[in-house]
Amino acid sequence: MSDKTAAMAPRSEASLPAGWSARGIPFVQIALLALAAAALVILPFAVTGYVLYIANLLLVFVVLCLGLHLVIGETGQFALAHAAFYGIGIYTSGLAGNAFGWPFPLSMLLAGLIAGAVGVVIGAVALRMRDIYLALATFAFGEAMQWVFLNWDRVTGGPNGLRISPARLGAFEILSDKQAYPVVVVMALLMLVLTIIISRSRLGRAFRAVRESEVAAMAMGVPVRRAKIVAFGLSAFYAGVAGSMFATFSTYIHPDSLGFQTTILVLTMVVVGGLGSIAGAVGGAIAFGLISEVLRQTPSYQEIIYGLILIVFMMYAPRGVFAFIRDRMGRAARG
Amino acid sequence: MADHLLQVHDLTVKFGGLTAVNRFDISVERGTIHALIGPNGAGKSTTFNCISRFYQPTTGTILLDGTDVTTMPASAMARLGVARTFQNLELFGELTVFENVMIGAHVHAGRTWRDALSARPPEVAEHAEHLLERTGLTAYRHTRARNLDFGHQKLLELARALAIRPRLLLLDEPAAGLRNREIAALDALLTDLCRREGITILLVEHVMQLVMAISDRITVLNFGTKIAEGTPEDVRNDPAVIEAYLGQEMAHA
Numbered sequence: 001m002s003d004k005t006a007a008m009a010p011r012s013e014a015s016l017p018a019g020w021s022a023r024g025i026p027f028v029q030i031a032l033l034a035l036a037a038a039a040l041v042i043l044p045f046a047v048t049g050y051v052l053y054i055a056n057l058l059l060v061f062v063v064l065c066l067g068l069h070l071v072i073g074e075t076g077q078f079a080l081a082h083a084a085f086y087g088i089g090i091y092t093s094g095l096a097g098n099a100f101g102w103p104f105p106l107s108m109l110l111a112g113l114i115a116g117a118v119g120v121v122i123g124a125v126a127l128r129m130r131d132i133y134l135a136l137a138t139f140a141f142g143e144a145m146q147w148v149f150l151n152w153d154r155v156t157g158g159p160n161g162l163r164i165s166p167a168r169l170g171a172f173e174i175l176s177d178k179q180a181y182p183v184v185v186v187m188a189l190l191m192l193v194l195t196i197i198i199s200r201s202r203l204g205r206a207f208r209a210v211r212e213s214e215v216a217a218m219a220m221g222v223p224v225r226r227a228k229i230v231a232f233g234l235s236a237f238y239a240g241v242a243g244s245m246f247a248t249f250s251t252y253i254h255p256d257s258l259g260f261q262t263t264i265l266v267l268t269m270v271v272v273g274g275l276g277s278i279a280g281a282v283g284g285a286i287a288f289g290l291i292s293e294v295l296r297q298t299p300s301y302q303e304i305i306y307g308l309i310l311i312v313f314m315m316y317a318p319r320g321v322f323a324f325i326r327d328r329m330g331r332a333a334r335g
Numbered sequence: 336m337a338d339h340l341l342q343v344h345d346l347t348v349k350f351g352g353l354t355a356v357n358r359f360d361i362s363v364e365r366g367t368i369h370a371l372i373g374p375n376g377a378g379k380s381t382t383f384n385c386i387s388r389f390y391q392p393t394t395g396t397i398l399l400d401g402t403d404v405t406t407m408p409a410s411a412m413a414r415l416g417v418a419r420t421f422q423n424l425e426l427f428g429e430l431t432v433f434e435n436v437m438i439g440a441h442v443h444a445g446r447t448w449r450d451a452l453s454a455r456p457p458e459v460a461e462h463a464e465h466l467l468e469r470t471g472l473t474a475y476r477h478t479r480a481r482n483l484d485f486g487h488q489k490l491l492e493l494a495r496a497l498a499i500r501p502r503l504l505l506l507d508e509p510a511a512g513l514r515n516r517e518i519a520a521l522d523a524l525l526t527d528l529c530r531r532e533g534i535t536i537l538l539v540e541h542v543m544q545l546v547m548a549i550s551d552r553i554t555v556l557n558f559g560t561k562i563a564e565g566t567p568e569d570v571r572n573d574p575a576v577i578e579a580y581l582g583q584e585m586a587h588a
Binding site for chain 2: 197200201202203205206208209211212213215216217218219220221222223224276
């Protein structure tokens, strides 16, 4: 055991996500969590309906990002069909409400399960490929689904879009963003907790093993192909649930918003937040969601500015904004 | 009759027109250390990868404790108690040392739902800590694997393989690139694993210092064919081996 490595060890410990280690209580994290919880509770009493609409939308993006985090961040599989599963979730829960008047918790579950099932089937085929081929195959599936949304008039309303009747549970109907907000918050928190549980579990370790080395994962008895399909199916499930969350506070959906742009937006959020960390996925969704709302005023520059932000992050903070800040703080603390 | 944990019969591996391994037989006795040696390109690693199920042999059978595993997928071997390491290190680089070993225990970490959902299933985590201690890696528990120096990375691969709780441990050049002092420590560790815990070890190795010191039996391959087999003493004195393999090294030594 050389002195060099002994000196190196504490430094690499500092670069690990704090709060995940068994050493000490992560006071900073607890304080931040309490602050976030307080903000979530106070928000509906403090702001207008439009701001609540944005808040709802951001929370939908949080769930989309958590889903993409599982397949890209944890498992390392570049799947680019997230908007398609999101769309499947929106149409499923919208139609379950419109046609059958199902209570929304049921249509949410259905949306997640159908998106997840389609994800498993697509994953079983697409995950025979890897890297750029996987990205292209899933991209093609996403484009095909958008075509289906646009042309299956009788079900999706085609290019006219689909009116979504208000989500209901018994006699209770969700008629405003304010009424939808508690439902959306609870769902986002449930999905966040689920993500943390998965990430810490044996399944999460198997995902990361696949990301780091497929041959080593195999040698450890991880069924690599199955793990990839499970990750892909889970990520589609998340996107489906996110779609059903959107359907609780939206009255209308058009296929235009379910194309590659949306997939790229979610991908950007996850990358800018920091690949491989749950906090990065959540933070990226919120930060980038806000930026994209601000940029809505200048739609023609929106794409250019996204592109610039992505390039700058790839150059200066490839591991995401949170890792960047943590490294900086760590360096400052060491002097 | 000897008690063989691993029996390979009539193994042939062809890559296109090239025959990498030709009608090769090897039987590894339970509770022994067996080395597979030979000059570069002799087919050692190919044989090794067939046994660990990463390559599919063209013909031949592989029996583990009498069970035919010739068509088993590689990911099924851990559950059967077969662990392996890699010649060119295949660690989970971005993950911590501890998590690497925990993934090694994958097949043992899902016995109950509680275990499967836990970041540290009690019994499994305890065994992982024990393995870190045994390989001298406890101080690096929270270090990312890629930040370890080469010697420690080799030890981590061994610790991770041991987390499978193997009956048969397959080591692909465990001593390659290690310093003399590290090789001596490896020598002691492997001998201990075999003698005290009864783990059967099959290793492919170039470092003769290690092979001659710890092996109960040595098989020598050249051009895909077995040219000698026996105790280190037998092999050392075998004219065919000296000719094919040791000869060159002895001449330089």
